[in-house]
Amino acid sequence: MKKPAATFFEKHDAAPVGCIFHDLDFYSSTRDALTLFDAGSDHFLPRTFVYFDDITGDEMSLFNKFTGERLAIAEFNEQHKTQKIAINHHLTYKYPGAAWPNAVFIYHDFLHSNTMTLLRKICAKRSRIGVRVT
Numbered sequence: 150m151k152k153p154a155a156t157f158f159e160k161h162d163a164a165p166v167g168c169i170f171h172d173l174d175f176y177s178s179t180r181d182a183l184t185l186f187d188a189g190s191d192h193f194l195p196r197t198f199v200y201f202d203d204i205t206g207d208e209m210s211l212f213n214k215f216t217g218e219r220l221a222i223a224e225f226n227e228q229h230k231t232q233k234i235a236i237n238h239h240l241t242y243k244y245p246g247a248a249w250p251n252a253v254f255i256y257h258d259f260l261h262s263n264t265m266t267l268l269r270k271i272c273a274k275r276s277r278i279g280v281r282v283t
Contacts, residue, residue: 158188165191168198169256171218179221186225186232186256195261199234199254222254231260 157163173179179201186193204219206212214223222234235257240250258264 157185158192163192165194166197167194168200170200170202172202173218174203176217176220179218180224183221183225183234186229186258190258190261193256193258193261195258195264197256197258198237199256201252201254204252205248231258233257233259 169185171179171182173182201218201222203210203217204212206217212219214220226233226235233256234254236251237253237255240253244250
């Protein structure tokens, strides 16, 4: 997984990525796949949806923050001060009791050239619908 992640944008003239689905099963393959985000902010949207299929597991898997995909995410966040991967709390709120929202994360690039443009649009929309913006 490490080599394909490192060379993906060299081989493909891809539009900015807005969503990634991971079916990697293991810590090491997830860790290596997350190096894709090191390719530079011009290859991604400021916020990119990231799905991890092995984030919750079952009574046999017993996934936790010290194993598998969760550990790889935690290490990514430790190593990247202005890029973070976090669960999408809106989906867990909107679909209470469903398992799949717990697997949907958001990659944030806080220094992305379009981050402020995105935030201004969000604030403008909230102002129009009566949400107080401070």
